[in-house]
Amino acid sequence: MSTAALLGIAAGGIALLLLLIIRWQVHAFVAMMLVSLLVALAAGMPIGDVISTMIAGMGGTLGSVAILVALGAMLGRMIEVSGGASSLANRFTQILGPSRVPAALTAAALVLSIPVFFDVGFIILVPIIYGFCKAAKVDPVKFGLPVAGIMLAVHVVVPPHPGIVGGAAVLKADVGWITLLGLAICLPLAPLSQYLSRWLNRKHYTMLPTTAEQFKNFAGESTAGSALRAPGVGAVLTLILVPLALIMVGTTGATMLPKGDPLRNVLGFIGAPMFALMVAIGLAFWLIARQQRWTRERTNEVMESALPPAATVILVTGAGGVFAKVLTTTGIGTALSQTLTAAHMPLILAGFAIALALRAAQGSATVAILATCGLLAEAVTAGGYTAMQTALLAVAIGFGGLGLSHVNDSGFWIVTRYLGLSVADGLRSWTVLTTVLGLAGFALTWLLWVAVA
Template identity: 60%
Template sequence: MSTPILLLIALAAVALLLVSVIKFKIPAFLALLMVSILTALVAGIPIGDVIKTVTDGMGGTLGSVAILVGLGAMLGKMIEVSGGAEALAGRFTSILGPKRVIAALTAASFVLAIPVFFDVGFIILVPIIYGFSKAAGLNPVKFGLPVAGIMLAIHVVVPPHPGIVGGAGVLGADIGWITILGLAICVPVGILGYFVAQRINRRDFVMLPATAEQFRLFGSGTSEVERDAAASQTATSTAPGGTEVQRGGVALATAPATPSPGMIITLIVLPIAMIMVGTVSNVVLPEGSALQPLFAFIGAPILALLVTISLAYYFLGIRRGWSSQQTGEIMDSALAPTAIVILVTGAGGVFAKVLTTSGIGAALADTLTTAGLPVLLLAFILAAVLRISQGSATVAIITTAGLLAAAVSGGGFSAVQTALIAVAIGFGALGFSHINDSGFWIVTRFLGLSVADGLRSWTVLTTILGITGFAITALAWAATSAVGL
């Protein structure tokens, strides 16, 4: 087929996908599979090869994604249930002082967001946000807005979160470089988010009546937020040497004290450090070095998370009085919620495989080459458009990666440049959060923002952070290209 026809097929496929998810409310997993098969047939893939293309796309994506997402979810669950989030927030507050509580919570949420999914992490911190807000006599949006902003930024560009891991798999990008670059860029993005949120919060937002009542009751033990928190942390009786609690639907006996902040930080930093060792050694060591395979093994993301999970199993579970069965049940409970995320990511890989096999990706790559449009800019724009259209950052990242896979693989880009393209896609999926995004409703519901106020605050904040993140990514692209990385 000619290039214009292939591009029209790609445009129609994306439009059909958006209509299916937005208008007809078809689950993203089913919509991606159905649109992928239809696209394959229309684009001329032989009918006998269609199902093989689907299974190859699913298997190729999940081979790297499923393990990382599953292990990351387990680590996040252990931190959640053990009370690690509260420990982190308390330590950062004590370091920065009571006058800088908002900055302390923002810094703590930066660290917490690395292994914990955005919605889960934010909900974990809501009781802390409410508690500090009541103590300070302030609207919880003053605390919650910068916290949510940096947590979402980490979620879209730092592994092991599913969107960026899936996008990396589709593009063939190095997870280590994405981790290093993503974290480095998120530091100034988070600082900017703190000050932008302060600027936005100069406006007095009126809390929705239902949230205002919950906030008024907070601390009395009768508010909905406290009842929600009790689902994962409710003391039921006292036992020798500890307290019997019900957390995450699992009854367990635990030591009275929460884990130390140092332990939580160590468990979060350890896999990052291991991955960085593997990535940096690949650049520093001479080619053919006998140490290269060893450091590559140490820095493999799967091994890094597996080692960290093993340590969390002991230090957050067994050592604190939990039995092996209870600790195992907590880890297992983290896997069920990730199933839909993993399946959607895999289905996104199917769509990417169809685009590549059909020649649509190559047609797009040829068009980009002819038009001279920078691939980094296109990565950001495509992800932003898909994010605006259908709401899911994960779907936007995976779909954009699929559209650009052929252009990236044939573009002769270095490992660092490919990682920066993936990061640019992530920042494109960060901004423009609005009413079709589940995260929009989580933030506005718990902070008591109306839809209009949510658009004035949360949507504005995420958009500024997304554009800023891309601008810094573009500067990193120019700097690394200049030195030959």
């Protein structure tokens, strides 16, 4: 089949995917599976190979994604239920001082958002934001906007969050490198989120009546239900930083030591993200469950409560792997790779632009990242890139999934409703913030790309 025909099928598949999700409100998992099937048939894949190819795509992706997402969700849930988020935010505020409460909350949010999904993490911090805002006699948007911005930035580029983990599996990128690079780039984005939010907040936003009533009646209740025994900030930081340190050790060993070196194999084992998260879960039993005096039944209940929301995320991510496998097997990926090469468009720019367009069109950052990785997987494989370059490509695609959050994004409604913003004010503030952060993150990623090229 000609290159033009294959690219036309890919474009039609993406258009159908967007229609299914946006217009007809079909669940993303079902939509991606259906489009994968139709694209495979339209591209001329032998009918006997279609189902086996889809199964291979699902299995190949979920082999790594399911474990990381499930373990990350359990760890985040234990921190959430125990009241660790409140401890972290309060301690950062004590360190930086009352006059720097917005900066303290933003710093705490950056750390907390590593193991906790964006929507859950933001909802956890809402009572803390409300409490500090009432004390400072300001509207929630003043402190909440920068917090939400940095949390979403971490969500799209730092494992174990599903979009970037699934994208890494599709591109065969090293999760350790992605973790290091994603965090390194998000660090300067935190003050940018703070300063840009302050600039956006020069305008007064009239709070929605329902939010105003909720904010007025807020009395500072603890969401954890066990504020007297909330884990200390040291315990929370240990649970977050220990797995990151292990991953860094593994990545450093793989970079510095030659293949076949026994020490490299040992460091690679302890630095594997799955092992690192398992260590964190083990520490959580000691630092949270034991300290909170949870029974074994209570601990299991908390951990199991994290799995139903994670299951949907895992399935959508697996469906993205199916779509990627179909694109690769049918030759669509090769056709796109050849077209990009002929157009002399930098692959890193193409990845960011495609992800940004898909994000704006259908709302889900995870779907945008996975679909883009599937489209470009063949080009990445054929490019002969180093482990660090492949990780930078994945991070660039992740930042494409950050920008242009608007009314078709569930995160848009979570942020605007809790902060009391109307749709118009949300577009003027939240949409602008996410887009600038996405562009800034991509700019920093490109600078690193140029430096290592």
